[in-house]
Every structure is written in structure tokens, then in C-alpha cells.
Amino acid sequence: MAAACRALTLLLALACAPEAAAQCYAVDAAHGSVTFLVDQAGAPFKGAFRRFGGTLCLQGDAVTRIDVWLEPASTDTGLPELDAALKGGEFFAADQYPRVSFKSASIDMQRDREVARGVLEIKGTRREAAIPFRLQGGAAKPVVSGSFDLNRLDYGIGTGEWSNTKWLGGEVTVDFRAALSPE
Amino acid sequence: MPRFRNSSERYGIIAQALHWLIAALVLAQVALGLYAAKLPLGLARLEWLSRHKALGVTVLALVLVRLAWRLLDRPPALPDAMPAVERRAALATHRLLYALLVLAPLAGWLLASASGLSASWFGLFRVPDLIAKNPSLVAPLKLAHKIFVALLVLAVVLHVAAALRHAVVRRDGVLHRMLPWQPPAGR
Numbered sequence A: 001m002a003a004a005c006r007a008l009t010l011l012l013a014l015a016c017a018p019e020a021a022a023q024c025y026a027v028d029a030a031h032g033s034v035t036f037l038v039d040q041a042g043a044p045f046k047g048a049f050r051r052f053g054g055t056l057c058l059q060g061d062a063v064t065r066i067d068v069w070l071e072p073a074s075t076d077t078g079l080p081e082l083d084a085a086l087k088g089g090e091f092f093a094a095d096q097y098p099r100v101s102f103k104s105a106s107i108d109m110q111r112d113r114e115v116a117r118g119v120l121e122i123k124g125t126r127r128e129a130a131i132p133f134r135l136q137g138g139a140a141k142p143v144v145s146g147s148f149d150l151n152r153l154d155y156g157i158g159t160g161e162w163s164n165t166k167w168l169g170g171e172v173t174v175d176f177r178a179a180l181s182p183e
Numbered sequence B: 001m002p003r004f005r006n007s008s009e010r011y012g013i014i015a016q017a018l019h020w021l022i023a024a025l026v027l028a029q030v031a032l033g034l035y036a037a038k039l040p041l042g043l044a045r046l047e048w049l050s051r052h053k054a055l056g057v058t059v060l061a062l063v064l065v066r067l068a069w070r071l072l073d074r075p076p077a078l079p080d081a082m083p084a085v086e087r088r089a090a091l092a093t094h095r096l097l098y099a100l101l102v103l104a105p106l107a108g109w110l111l112a113s114a115s116g117l118s119a120s121w122f123g124l125f126r127v128p129d130l131i132a133k134n135p136s137l138v139a140p141l142k143l144a145h146k147i148f149v150a151l152l153v154l155a156v157v158l159h160v161a162a163a164l165r166h167a168v169v170r171r172d173g174v175l176h177r178m179l180p181w182q183p184p185a186g187r
């Protein structure tokens, strides 16, 4: 469809492009991962969020909208005691704030990658964030991926003694990658 | 004059320094491990376990240096007066001590690696992981670490009892071979 539209655009150089319908895709969590990396006592510590999802819309080749979420209650570090602590009040307070979300306001191209600007909401704190990402695999099997850093203290992740960043780093790297399926 | 190398009667100061340094660090490690493992999940547990891991790999490194030195500089022979059964017991205990001095920290290092809680040497550099993170190995490695440490403590108790027996009952100077000062005159 998109390819046909592009061909038509070339041929007619007319109304086709503006009228191209947005194609929205659902994030396929079964074929993806969202992981985080944080320094603990001088060594990197890795974990994952197992439940996440959302929508990504394309108009032609351009990404026009991103609306994604993850559930901190699905935090998985492989260490049950740590998972429980991370879901607890000092970290995600997952009972009270069951979803982390990102909604794009604008998306622009920067060199070879795209950057989504919008609002990242974690633990009830909403902040402007710029999240770089790549869309690969073509229209048939699109895959979205990217990586960005955030300061966990900006969102109150780690209160009380955990607001000390000497033993548990403040900077958290989030890596994401997921296949997209047409909605 | 202190001697760096062992003589036929005494240990040299290299062997002595390694012996007592490792002895002190192992005692500190047992205390640190017991203390840290009892702490509830929190910043203090993270801090003390990190120090325990850093000091633990230091012990392992020193033990390896000590074993290498032992190959280069053979220990003095046991006194001829010692009964054969006691010599065999001493030899077996020493071998057991060396084996456990390697196995106990090695199991701890494997445990830290499998947990995904890698060690750092006092924040100065990262200690590499021995194996990839693997949650299913955490419980068995924790058990292995505890068992090797418990056996190490038992072997140390045996070793100390035997050393005291040499010093107090036998008065054969065997303990003084590992001490930096000479036995009192006229023993």
C-alpha cells in the first residue's frame, strides 16, 4: 500500500501523499525487550520489564505518533528480593503508579536516526523527554529500537537512602527493541 | 637479618607475610560475610557486600600468589621427631586449607557473577564475571559458598589447634617457624 502510494506520488506528483492514511502498529512485546542498566557499587546491573506495549503510527515513511507504556510491576532482574524492592514504594511504587508511559508530541529526523520528543511519565512525574529511535525492517516487518539515558532521581525512583547515588548510580540506560504488528 | 626466602628451619618473610595477611583477611571476610548477609535489603547491604566481594577477590589473588611462591620457595621440612601419622595429618590439613582458600572465594565470585551483581575492586576497576548471569545458579552457588566457607573455618580451627599444640604441648618450635621473631632462648 505504502509502496503503491509512493509510486503514485511519483507519477502524479499530486494529492496522493497528503491523503496517505496513517498506518498504526501495535508494539509486539512477545518479540521485543525493554531493559535497563544501572551502576551498582561500580559494576553495571541489568534488569528487564516484561510487560509493555503501545502504538506507533506511520504516514508514508514518517513516524507520526508514538504512544507506549510499560508496567513496572513486571520488573525482572532475576533476583526476586530485588524485584520486590524495585516494585515497592521507594522505587516504582507499582501499586500506586501501575504504568510508565511516553507520548510523543513531535518527531524529527536527526542524521540517521529519529528523535521522539514528548512527555515521559514515571511514578506520577511528567517530564519532557527526547527519545532517539530507529525503525528498521521495512514496512512488512518493522522493528523499532533505541536507547536513552535518564536520571532516576528526576522521577523519584529511589527515595530515602536510595537517593544517594554513590552505591546505586543515578543514570539509568534504557534499551528497547520490539517488532511492530499492523493494527 | 630477616630472610626473604625459606631456610631449612624457618619460613622466610615473604611466606610469613602472605600467611598472616591471608589469615587476617580471611577472618575479616568471615565476619564481613556473616554481617552483610544478615542485613536487610538496603543501602548498607549493598555497601558491605560490595566490600566483601572486593576483599574476597583480593584474598583469592593473594592465595594464588602464595601458592606460586610456595612452588618457587619450598617450605622447611617438618621436624624429624614428629610421628608419621601427625606429618600425614599436617600435610592433609595444609592441602585442604589451600584447596578451600581457592574454592571458598571462587564460589563467592561465581555467585556474584550468576546473580548479575558483579564485583568491582573498591570502585577502582571492574572485576570480570566468571560466568554469565543465571538466576537458576544463584541458590546452589550460595549454598556452595557457605559450605566451602564453613569447611574453611573448620580447617582453620584444626590448623590453629595443631599450631598451639606444637607451641604449648610439644614445644618443638614449629609455630615459631611461621613467626617473625625467634623462639625464647633456652626452649
Ligand code: HEM
Pocket: B026, B029, B030, B031, B032, B033, B034, B037, B049, B052, B053, B054, B055, B056, B057, B059, B060, B101, B104, B105, B106, B107, B108, B109, B110, B111, B112, B119, B142, B145, B146, B149
Ligand atoms: C576467603 C574469602 C571469603 C570468605 C571467608 C567469605 C565468607 C562469607 C560468609 C561467612 C558469608 C555469609 C554466608 C551466610 O551466612 O549467608 C558470605 C556471603 C557472601 N559472600 Fe563471601 N566470602 C569470601 C569471598 C567472597 C567473594 C570473593 C565473593 C564475590 C566476589 C563473595 C560473595 C559473597 C556474597 C554475594 C555473599 C552473600 C550471600 C547472600 O546473599 O546471602 N564472597 N561470604
